Amino acid sequence: MIFGATGDLAKRKLFPSLYRLFEKGNLSEHFAVIGVARRPLTNDEFQDNVKKSVSTAIDKEDRIEEFSSHFYYHSHDVTDSDSYASLNKLAEQLDSHYQLDGNRIFYLAMAPEFFGTIALHLKEDGLTNVNGFKRLVIEKPFGHNLESAKELNTQLRTAFAEDEIYRIDHYLGKEMVQNIEVIRFANAIFEPLWNNRYIANIQVTSSEVLGVEERGRYYEKSGALRDMVQNHMLQMVALLAMEPPIRLNTDEIRSEKVKVLRALRPISGEEVKDYFVRGQYDSGSITSESAPAYREEQMVEPDSNTETYVAGKLLIDNFRWAGVPIYIRTGKRMAAKSTKIVIQFKDIPMNLYYQTEQTLNPNLLVIHIQPEEGITLHLNAKKAGQSMEATPVKLNFANKGIDGINTPEAYEKLLYDCMRGDATNFTHWDEVALSWSFTDKISEVWESTVEKNFPNYASGTMGPKAADELLEKDGYFWWPVTDLDVEKC
Numbered sequence: 164m165i166f167g168a169t170g171d172l173a174k175r176k177l178f179p180s181l182y183r184l185f186e187k188g189n190l191s192e193h194f195a196v197i198g199v200a201r202r203p204l205t206n207d208e209f210q211d212n213v214k215k216s217v218s219t220a221i222d223k224e225d226r227i228e229e230f231s232s233h234f235y236y237h238s239h240d241v242t243d244s245d246s247y248a249s250l251n252k253l254a255e256q257l258d259s260h261y262q263l264d265g266n267r268i269f270y271l272a273m274a275p276e277f278f279g280t281i282a283l284h285l286k287e288d289g290l291t292n293v294n295g296f297k298r299l300v301i302e303k304p305f306g307h308n309l310e311s312a313k314e315l316n317t318q319l320r321t322a323f324a325e326d327e328i329y330r331i332d333h334y335l336g337k338e339m340v341q342n343i344e345v346i347r348f349a350n351a352i353f354e355p356l357w358n359n360r361y362i363a364n365i366q367v368t369s370s371e372v373l374g375v376e377e378r379g380r381y382y383e384k385s386g387a388l389r390d391m392v393q394n395h396m397l398q399m400v401a402l403l404a405m406e407p408p409i410r411l412n413t414d415e416i417r418s419e420k421v422k423v424l425r426a427l428r429p430i431s432g433e434e435v436k437d438y439f440v441r442g443q444y445d446s447g448s449i450t451s452e453s454a455p456a457y458r459e460e461q462m463v464e465p466d467s468n469t470e471t472y473v474a475g476k477l478l479i480d481n482f483r484w485a486g487v488p489i490y491i492r493t494g495k496r497m498a499a500k501s502t503k504i505v506i507q508f509k510d511i512p513m514n515l516y517y518q519t520e521q522t523l524n525p526n527l528l529v530i531h532i533q534p535e536e537g538i539t540l541h542l543n544a545k546k547a548g549q550s551m552e553a554t555p556v557k558l559n560f561a562n563k564g565i566d567g568i569n570t571p572e573a574y575e576k577l578l579y580d581c582m583r584g585d586a587t588n589f590t591h592w593d594e595v596a597l598s599w600s601f602t603d604k605i606s607e608v609w610e611s612t613v614e615k616n617f618p619n620y621a622s623g624t625m626g627p628k629a630a631d632e633l634l635e636k637d638g639y640f641w642w643p644v645t646d647l648d649v650e651k652c
């Protein structure tokens with residue numbers, strides 16, 4: 164059951180991902196999808212919408228008629244208690260028609276204020292009373308802060324056990340984010356170096372070219388800290404910093420990630436300005452097109468104090484990472500759409516080829532998450548010719564080049580995992596709670612002080628100057644994400 168089946172997420176991500184699973188044979192014929200939303204639609208109209216969204220996203224859709232015939236629509240206001248009984252009746256009919264063995268997945272692709280109400284009704288009106296499995300897939304944001312997240316979690320837990328709740332963080336479905344563990348734990352050359360003796364710093368960048376688009380109302384209350392840092396950025400940090408799990412199963416991996424989040428040094432009060440930088444985009448130009456300032460966007464206050472950019476220095480206070488800064492940055496309307504992780508290694512104790520700062524090229528391991536997917540290792544080798552000078556060289560692995568296929572979409576992988584009951588790439592409540600308790604301390608400071616310099620970066624740039632200074636203080640700089648592109652290497 165998809166609640167919010169006429170919305171943007173369902174159209175752009177869920178229907179095409181389900182179709183891909185169907186076409187690959189990962190979704191058997193024993194399935195039915197009930198779309199739930201308020202607007203009145205017939206089954207035929209809903210199926211037409213599904214077909215349209217699939218054909219917009221996918222070039223070849225030979226089995227679209229067969230696929231869409233499994234879709235049904237139920238017009239229903241989720242706040243209206245009376246509608247759940249008829250929804251359950253439809254679900255029971257489909258269960259018997261498609262021999263679903265009483266297995267149900269409830270996907271809440273709706274505004275978060277409805278999550279608690281829906282979960283309570285699902286239980287009270289018997290929709291969760293099934294013979295098979297019942298699973299709840301829930302979209303972000305999971306609350307607005309720790310307190311509201313706790314409240315929401317309590318509501319959900321009255322109807323679903325923790326292991327039945329699949330909290331989506333779509334970054335965990337990205338191929339190269341999933342690859343972090345393999346790169347780390349399957350390579351003898353990296354794991355022994357993965358600590359404060361050999362790593363100088365780690366940089367995680369997720370930059371976007373798009374602005375807030377039509378999401379001004381949501382974004383005004385969220386900002387980049389809640390929208391990206393509390394979830395995606397901290398999840399990537401946890402995967403980069405965790406200890407090797409004793410087994411590759413859900414509980415062991417989650418437990419190692421939780422330990423990283425527990426070891427994250429809290430930044431609060433006066434320290435916030437020393438460790439974190441906030442930015443808001445001004446007008447500017449991106450690929451020669453002019454872009455408005457954030458304060459000129461729809462549903463945004465003309466004097467908004469909301470940050471559209473965050474850079475921060477994280478410290479993990481444990482034996483492996485003590486003293487290694489992990490820099491993160493994310494923002495909208497930046498110069499490039501790019502998610503990259505750069506691991507900068509320390510220099511060797513005595514570099515015989517050292518001449519000037521410019522010729523000192525540290526070894527870098529770059530994990531390209533998107534748009535290109537791959538890994539680049541930056542090394543030094545002899546410059547061709549008579550001299551014995553060193554010159555930087557790069558070893559590249561581009562995911563698409565090797566596999567020759569497009570990697571599956573994050574949502575496709577996550578939906579498939581949920582159907583198979585694998586919650587490894589979903590966030591456990593403990594991770595959500597620890598992440599909120601980290602970001603809440605920063606939001607408290609930012610919300611109580613008006614940033615007089617907003618807007619402080621022009622659209623089409625890599626963010627405010629203060630973000631560069633954050634690294635300069637430590638003797639580092641941001642490795643430029645566009646120069647590190649796997650295709651350019």
Ligand SMILES: NC(=O)C1=CN([C@@H]2O[C@H](COP(=O)(O)OP(=O)(O)OC[C@H]3O[C@@H](n4cnc5c(N)ncnc54)[C@H](OP(=O)(O)O)[C@@H]3O)[C@@H](O)[C@H]2O)C=CC1
Binds near residue numbers: 304
């Ligand atoms: N869009 C995206 O790319 C992403 C979205 N998300 C999250 O996914 C969720 C959905 O986002 P999105 O699809 O963009 O939202 P939309 O606003 O596009 O869709 C909301 C959906 O909810 C339905 N709806 C609203 N009120 C009710 C109600 N009272 N009863 C029943 N249905 C209702 C709407 O249909 P109708 O008006 O017909 O009732 C519509 O189908 C949100 O939590 C968002 O934060 C997360 C990451 C990315």
Ligand SMILES: O=C1O[C@H](COP(=O)(O)O)[C@@H](O)[C@H](O)[C@H]1O
Binds near residue numbers: 390391
């Ligand atoms: O969750 C979100 O992520 C997107 C960025 O996702 P990506 O896969 O394109 O990197 C961001 O635009 C959005 O604001 C945020 O809610």
